[in-house]
Amino acid sequence: MELFLNRISDGLSNGATYALIAMALVMIFKATTLINFAQGEFAMFGGFIALVLATEQGIPMWGAVFGSMVITAVCAAGIERTLIRPFDPSDHLPLVIITLGLFLGINALAGIIWRFDPRAFPELFPSGNALTYGTATLSWYTVGTLVTIAVVSGGLTLLLNKTKIGLAFRAVSSNLESSELVGIKVGPTLQFGWAIAAAVGTLGVCVFVASPFRQLEPNVMVTGLIFAVSAAALGGLDSLGGAIVGGLAIGLVQSIAVPYLGIPSELSLLAAVVVLMLVLLFKPSGLFGTPQVERV
Template sequence: MDLFLARLFDGLSNGSTYALIALALVIIYKATTLINFAQGEMAMFGAFIVLVLATERGLPIWVAVILGMLLSAAGAAVIERVLIRPFDPYDHLPLVIVTLGLFLSITALAGIIWRFGPRAFPRMYPAGTAVTIGNATLTWYTVGVVATVLIVAGLVTLLLNTTKIGLAFRAVSSNLDSSELSGIRVGPTLQFGWALAAAVGTLGACVFVADPIRQLEPTVMVRVLIFAASAAAIGGLDSLWGAVIGGLVIGMVQSIVVPYVGFIPNEMSLATAVIVLMLVLLFRPSGLFGTARVERV
């Protein structure tokens, strides 16, 4: 039981970090019906900015995180305006190629600036144990990560449901042509979506590498992006809270299912997550909480 609880706590921690990145993917998908393959690398670059602000400029870690999120949002807004908006939003192939190019370029740029060696990231949550049950310990890091993802998901939902820009974003994500005919400025609205996704993604990357067992380096988010994309697809690519549930599902599969199934080696945790994704999409193509597509015939 102690071992099970320890793995349960690990699943909560990992799943919550995947959920934060999945939220960023869902925000972009809701706006463009496109998976941003550079989302993880944009988040990694934002985390490096936070590291510089916290360690070299001496800012408190949460002040550095907020400033890093704002700078990441500004960078993503520029990327949307310069590299994304000139293309036809209905032709996804050029946009996919652009995001893949961004994936490679941002990784290389981070390596040039900060090199490829791992770096320790400052703590974002108190050290120590919050709850001890037998030999299983629930750390303040896990408590903080779960609280962070719930707060962020709630704030993003509130933003999209109660503000003017949120209403415009929901309209554009529902029907781009009708939104434009209604007088909504589609370009700036999509730019807002990219900025919001970058800010959330940067927070997710910071939370991920703030775990004492991890370090920040230019390729740290490659594996995380795959887990997060699986989480977003499982929950439903247009569902914010579905991304949270999907992230927790992937975290539990990685921490509980893989260790308890004897014939699955730990190195196959990534493949196992993809298999779970395939099984969900086989029976629920729109994901657990996604909106089923309706087509007229």
């Protein structure tokens, strides 16, 4: 039982970080019906910026994370304006190729600047355990990740429902053509979505690598992005709440189902891929996504 509780704790902490990245993917998908394959690399680059701000500039850790979120948001907004907006949003092939190119380019750029040697990331939460039950423990890191995802999801909900730009974003994500007809500036609104997604993704990577068992390096999100995409697909690609549920579910599957089924830890990524395939096969809209309706 105590081992089981420990696995639940690990699954929740992993799932919360997957959920943060999944929420960033959902923000892009809601606006463009497109998966941004460069989302994980945006976030990874932001993690390196936070590390530089903290270790080389002496900025307090959470201040460095916030600063990197702002920087990556500005960069993502610039990329959307220069590389994404000139193309027809209804033609996905050029946009997919661009995001794949950004994935490779950002990864290579990070390797050139910081090399591929893993680096320890400063802790964001207190060390030690918040609760102890026999040999089972609930670390402050797990508590911190769950509190972070609650704050982010609450903030995004307020932003999308209580602000003018948030309401415009919801209108564009609901019907792009009708939004143009009522005077909403679609380009800047989509740019806002890219910026918010980059900021949330950066926070997710910073929390992910702040674990004592992980380190920051350019390939840190290559596999993490697959877990996040699986989480977003499971919860529903247009549902922020679904991204949270999907992320926690994927984290628990990775931490509990994989070892108890006797699957080697090296194949834990395969479990996420299997979940993704099952979702796409039996419920393409996800648990909380909006089913696509076509006129006939």
